[in-house]
Amino acid sequence: MGLRFGVLGEIEALRGQQRLEIGPARQRAVLAVLLAEANRVVPLDRLAERVWGRDQPQRTANTVRSYLSRLRSALPGTTIERRGEGYVLETEPESVDLHRFRALVARARSGDRDEGAAELLAEALGLWRGEPFSGMDTAWAADTRTALLAERLGAELDHNDIQLRLGGHGGLLPNLLSCAAEHPLHERLVGQLMLALYRDGRPADALEQYQHLRSRLSEExxxxxxxxxxxxxxxxxxxxxALPGAPPRVANAPVPRQLPAAPRLFVGRGRELTALTRRMEIQREAGEAAVALAVDGPGGIGKTWLALTWAHANLDRFPDGQLYVNLRGFAPQAEPVPPSQALRAFLEALGVADTAIPADLDARSALFRSLVAGRRMLIVLDNARDSAHLVPLLPADPACTVLITSRDRLTGLAAGHGVQPLDLELLGERHARDLLTEHLGAHRVRAEPGAVRELLSCCGGLPLALGIVSARAIAHPDFPLSVLAEELRDASARLDALDVDDTELNLRTVLSWSSRALDPHAAKVFATLGLAPGPDIALPAAAALTGLSRSATRVVLRTLETANLVWQPAPGRYRMHDLVRLHASEQAEGSLSDDERRAALRRLLDHLLWTGHRAALLMKPNRTPLELAEPVRGADPVELADRDEAAAWFTAERLVVLAAIDVDWPEYTWRLAWMIADFLEQTCQWHEYVGSQRKALAAAQELGDLDGEARASRNLARGLGRVGTREESMEHLERALELSRERGDRFNEGMAHLDIGMVHNNAGDLRGALTCVREALAVFEAAGHRHGQAMALNNIGWCLAELGELRDALAYCHRALALQEETGEPGACARTMDSIGYCHHRLGEHAEAVTWLNRALDSLPDNDLGSRIEALTHLGDARHALGEHDAARTAWLTAADLAGTTGGPAADALRERLGGHVLTPSP
Incomplete structure (x- = not known):
C-alpha cells in the first residue's frame, strides 16, 4: 500500500491508517517543503531558507543530508534524491493532501454540473485537518499558510454558491454566520449570507448584514x-x-490575477463596452486563433479605464486567469518595455522558474504560447507602441482573449491579424457632466451651472483632464468652481492645455493645478522627483534626491500618492505616470535654481555610487575599491549587510543605475559603470555591460582620468570578448595594460595580462594564453597581491589542463585554492574547484571529479550564471563517464537552460555541444 502525506494540518505520513514516525520538527519541515514542491527540484539554499529562515545551522548541507537519510529510512518506497544543486521527492501528486486539494478544486471549477462540483469541493475541503504546515515557524511557512487559507476560503465560497443554487441555504447558515464574523469585510461572503438569510425567510436580518458591512467599509x-x-x-x-438567484460564481483558483483594480468612477462608454463584447463573440465563433481586441485613441482619453472596466465585467469568462502588462509605449522619458521583458514577467506569473526562461525572444514567445494553450485566459497589453511591439506577445490558441490599448492605430495588427481597433472618442457632454458629477456630487455641480459648462468646455471631454480638474476642486471644497474655471481659461489660452491631437497630450496647465494644490514643501519635492533618472525610485533614493530624512520623505510621498501624482508598483518604490513625470521635470526646470537641481542630482548620484560601491565589494571582496570622496550631506547611502542584500539591491536598482550612467556628469558615469560591472557580468547582461562600459570609457577620456580609462578599457574588453570582436577587445586590453604600467598599478596590470590570456584562450592559442597568465602571476607576486596570484595560478592550471599537462595543472589549481581559501571569496574558490574537477575528469578519475564539481556548485553564488553553466557542464561530462546517464543528462539540461537565460552565442554553442547527449534517451 502506497504512502499518503499530509501538510494541511500537522505534517504527517501514513500507510493505510498507520501514522509513521517522521522525526523531529526540522526533519518534518524538510519533508513538508519537498512535499509542497513534489516532483520538482528544490535548490538546497531555498530548502534551507524555508526550513530554518535566517537561523540556519553552520553546516546546512550536512544537516539536510542527514535529515534526508533518516526520511528515506522512515518512508520506505519513497524516492528522495539529489538532482543538480537541489533535492526532489517523487510521488503521485494525489498522495499529498495539498496537491489533491488543488486538483479536486480545479476539477470542480472546470465542470459544468453543480452536483458533481459540490461533491468534489466537499471532498477537497474534507482534506483539511487544521492550520497548514502546523509546527513550522519560518517566513515561508507563514506566507504559504496565508495563501493556502485564502485558497481554502475560495473553495468554501465556491461550495457555498453551489449549495445556494441547489437550495441548501439552511444547512449553510451556521457556517456562513461564523465565517462572516471572521471576515467581516468580505463582500462575496456577506452576499452569500444575505442570500441564505433571505431564502430562510429572514429579509430583515439580510438587510442588517448589508448595513453592518456598509458602515464598516465607510468607517475603516x-x-x-x-x-x-x-x-x-x-x-x-x-x-x-429574480431572487433566489445566487450571486455570480467567482473562481478563486491559484492562477494569475494581475489586473489592476477597475476604475471606481466610470461613466458612459456603454456602446464601446458592448462593441468589445460583440467583437469577442464574433472572433470566438470563428475559432481560428486567439481573440484579439484593441482600443486606440490619444493619451488620456480613457483607453486603460475602458479596458479594465470591460475586463472586470467579464471575469467569469476567464477562469484560468488574467495577465497584465503596461508596455509604456509612449512614456515621455523611458523606453517601451521590450516584448522579451514582458514575456519574462508573464512566464514567471505562469510558474516558470527563472532559470528555465529562454533568453531568445522567439523561444520565450513559443514557450508562452505553449503554456496558455487551451486556457481560458485574458491577456491585457496596455499602452503598446505599435504592432511590432505586440506580435511576440500574442497567443495562438482560440481559448485566449487579448485586450490591447495603444495610441497607435495598429494598422499592422489589422493587416496581419485581422484585428480592427476600436477608436475611442472623447466623452460627449452628457457623459462628461456625469463624470464630473460622480467626482464632485450633484449639489455642487447644480449650484454653478455656468462654471460647470466652462469647465466641461475647457476639458473637451478628455477623462484625464476631467479627473484632474475634479481632484483640484475636491482639494479645495470651499472654493467656488468659477475660480477653477477662470484659472483654466487663462492657462489654456497660454499653453494650449487640451490639445488632444498631440501624441504626448499637452496637459501642462491642468497638471499644474494638481501640483499647485500641494503645500509649498510637497510641491518642491514633487518638482525634485522630476529630476530622477530611471523608471522608478526607491524611498532611500528619493530621500537622497530631496535631501530629506527617509521618514519625512515617506510622509511627503504619501501626500503625493493621495493626490494621484505618484503610485507604488511595489512597497517602497515610487513611480509617476508618463505625463505627470514630464510635468514634474518641467516644474523642476521652472521652480528650482540651477544650484538646487545640481545639488539634488549630486545627492542622488552619491547615494547610488556609495551604496553600489559597498554592494560591489560585498559581492566581490577582493576587487580593488575606488578612491571616492566622502558623499555629500544628505546622500545617506543604504547600509547593506551581506552579499545577498547587495545582489538584491543591484537587482532592484539595475535600471536606475543604468539611467544614472546616462546623466551628463562624467565623474559619476565611469564610476557608476565600474560599480555595476561585476553584477552585469555575473548575471550575463552583456549588452548592458558593453553599453555602460563604452559610456564609461568616453567619460573617463573626457576627464583625462587615467584610472577610469584603464578600468573602463579592461571592462569594455571583457564584455567585447562576449559580444564583440577579438580585435577590438585586444585593442582595449593593450590600452589598459599600457595605462596600468604608466601609473604603476600592478594589480590592474596583472588583470590586463589575465584578460589578454583569456582572449588568446578563446581563440584557441593556448600557448599564447599560458605565456600571458604566467606574466600575470609574476606581476601579482611582485606586488604581493595574493588574490591576484590565486586567479593567475588557477588560469595557469586551466591552460595546462587544456594542453594535456594534467598533473601539473592540478598542482597549480591546488595552490590557487589554498590562497583563495585565505582570501575568502566563495566564488573564486568555487571556480578553482571546478578547474580541479575538470582535471580529474580528464585524468579518468571521474568519481573524484564529481566530488569537486559538486563542491564547486554548492559554493557558487546563485547569480554567477556563467560559472554555474561551466561547472554543470563539467559535472554532466563526469557523470556520463561514470555511466550515470540520467544524472548526466540532468546536469547538462540544467546548464543548457541556464545558458538559454543568458543569450548570446554561448547558449547556442552549449546546446550544439550537448545536443548529441541531451537528445539521446538514457539506456
Missing amino acids: LGTEPGPALRELHHQVLADDP
Whole structure:
C-alpha cells in the first residue's frame, strides 16, 4: 500500500491508517517543503531558507543530508534524491493532501454540473485537518499558510454558491454566520449570507448584514460596497422575483490575477463596452486563433479605464486567469518595455522558474504560447507602441482573449491579424457632466451651472483632464468652481492645455493645478522627483534626491500618492505616470535654481555610487575599491549587510543605475559603470555591460582620468570578448595594460595580462594564453597581491589542463585554492574547484571529479550564471563517464537552460555541444 502525506494540518505520513514516525520538527519541515514542491527540484539554499529562515545551522548541507537519510529510512518506497544543486521527492501528486486539494478544486471549477462540483469541493475541503504546515515557524511557512487559507476560503465560497443554487441555504447558515464574523469585510461572503438569510425567510436580518458591512467599509476604508452587493441589497429590499438567484460564481483558483483594480468612477462608454463584447463573440465563433481586441485613441482619453472596466465585467469568462502588462509605449522619458521583458514577467506569473526562461525572444514567445494553450485566459497589453511591439506577445490558441490599448492605430495588427481597433472618442457632454458629477456630487455641480459648462468646455471631454480638474476642486471644497474655471481659461489660452491631437497630450496647465494644490514643501519635492533618472525610485533614493530624512520623505510621498501624482508598483518604490513625470521635470526646470537641481542630482548620484560601491565589494571582496570622496550631506547611502542584500539591491536598482550612467556628469558615469560591472557580468547582461562600459570609457577620456580609462578599457574588453570582436577587445586590453604600467598599478596590470590570456584562450592559442597568465602571476607576486596570484595560478592550471599537462595543472589549481581559501571569496574558490574537477575528469578519475564539481556548485553564488553553466557542464561530462546517464543528462539540461537565460552565442554553442547527449534517451 502506497504512502499518503499530509501538510494541511500537522505534517504527517501514513500507510493505510498507520501514522509513521517522521522525526523531529526540522526533519518534518524538510519533508513538508519537498512535499509542497513534489516532483520538482528544490535548490538546497531555498530548502534551507524555508526550513530554518535566517537561523540556519553552520553546516546546512550536512544537516539536510542527514535529515534526508533518516526520511528515506522512515518512508520506505519513497524516492528522495539529489538532482543538480537541489533535492526532489517523487510521488503521485494525489498522495499529498495539498496537491489533491488543488486538483479536486480545479476539477470542480472546470465542470459544468453543480452536483458533481459540490461533491468534489466537499471532498477537497474534507482534506483539511487544521492550520497548514502546523509546527513550522519560518517566513515561508507563514506566507504559504496565508495563501493556502485564502485558497481554502475560495473553495468554501465556491461550495457555498453551489449549495445556494441547489437550495441548501439552511444547512449553510451556521457556517456562513461564523465565517462572516471572521471576515467581516468580505463582500462575496456577506452576499452569500444575505442570500441564505433571505431564502430562510429572514429579509430583515439580510438587510442588517448589508448595513453592518456598509458602515464598516465607510468607517475603516472610506468606500461603499461594490455594485454586485448593492444590486443584491436592492433585490432584497424590493423582494425581487429574480431572487433566489445566487450571486455570480467567482473562481478563486491559484492562477494569475494581475489586473489592476477597475476604475471606481466610470461613466458612459456603454456602446464601446458592448462593441468589445460583440467583437469577442464574433472572433470566438470563428475559432481560428486567439481573440484579439484593441482600443486606440490619444493619451488620456480613457483607453486603460475602458479596458479594465470591460475586463472586470467579464471575469467569469476567464477562469484560468488574467495577465497584465503596461508596455509604456509612449512614456515621455523611458523606453517601451521590450516584448522579451514582458514575456519574462508573464512566464514567471505562469510558474516558470527563472532559470528555465529562454533568453531568445522567439523561444520565450513559443514557450508562452505553449503554456496558455487551451486556457481560458485574458491577456491585457496596455499602452503598446505599435504592432511590432505586440506580435511576440500574442497567443495562438482560440481559448485566449487579448485586450490591447495603444495610441497607435495598429494598422499592422489589422493587416496581419485581422484585428480592427476600436477608436475611442472623447466623452460627449452628457457623459462628461456625469463624470464630473460622480467626482464632485450633484449639489455642487447644480449650484454653478455656468462654471460647470466652462469647465466641461475647457476639458473637451478628455477623462484625464476631467479627473484632474475634479481632484483640484475636491482639494479645495470651499472654493467656488468659477475660480477653477477662470484659472483654466487663462492657462489654456497660454499653453494650449487640451490639445488632444498631440501624441504626448499637452496637459501642462491642468497638471499644474494638481501640483499647485500641494503645500509649498510637497510641491518642491514633487518638482525634485522630476529630476530622477530611471523608471522608478526607491524611498532611500528619493530621500537622497530631496535631501530629506527617509521618514519625512515617506510622509511627503504619501501626500503625493493621495493626490494621484505618484503610485507604488511595489512597497517602497515610487513611480509617476508618463505625463505627470514630464510635468514634474518641467516644474523642476521652472521652480528650482540651477544650484538646487545640481545639488539634488549630486545627492542622488552619491547615494547610488556609495551604496553600489559597498554592494560591489560585498559581492566581490577582493576587487580593488575606488578612491571616492566622502558623499555629500544628505546622500545617506543604504547600509547593506551581506552579499545577498547587495545582489538584491543591484537587482532592484539595475535600471536606475543604468539611467544614472546616462546623466551628463562624467565623474559619476565611469564610476557608476565600474560599480555595476561585476553584477552585469555575473548575471550575463552583456549588452548592458558593453553599453555602460563604452559610456564609461568616453567619460573617463573626457576627464583625462587615467584610472577610469584603464578600468573602463579592461571592462569594455571583457564584455567585447562576449559580444564583440577579438580585435577590438585586444585593442582595449593593450590600452589598459599600457595605462596600468604608466601609473604603476600592478594589480590592474596583472588583470590586463589575465584578460589578454583569456582572449588568446578563446581563440584557441593556448600557448599564447599560458605565456600571458604566467606574466600575470609574476606581476601579482611582485606586488604581493595574493588574490591576484590565486586567479593567475588557477588560469595557469586551466591552460595546462587544456594542453594535456594534467598533473601539473592540478598542482597549480591546488595552490590557487589554498590562497583563495585565505582570501575568502566563495566564488573564486568555487571556480578553482571546478578547474580541479575538470582535471580529474580528464585524468579518468571521474568519481573524484564529481566530488569537486559538486563542491564547486554548492559554493557558487546563485547569480554567477556563467560559472554555474561551466561547472554543470563539467559535472554532466563526469557523470556520463561514470555511466550515470540520467544524472548526466540532468546536469547538462540544467546548464543548457541556464545558458538559454543568458543569450548570446554561448547558449547556442552549449546546446550544439550537448545536443548529441541531451537528445539521446538514457539506456
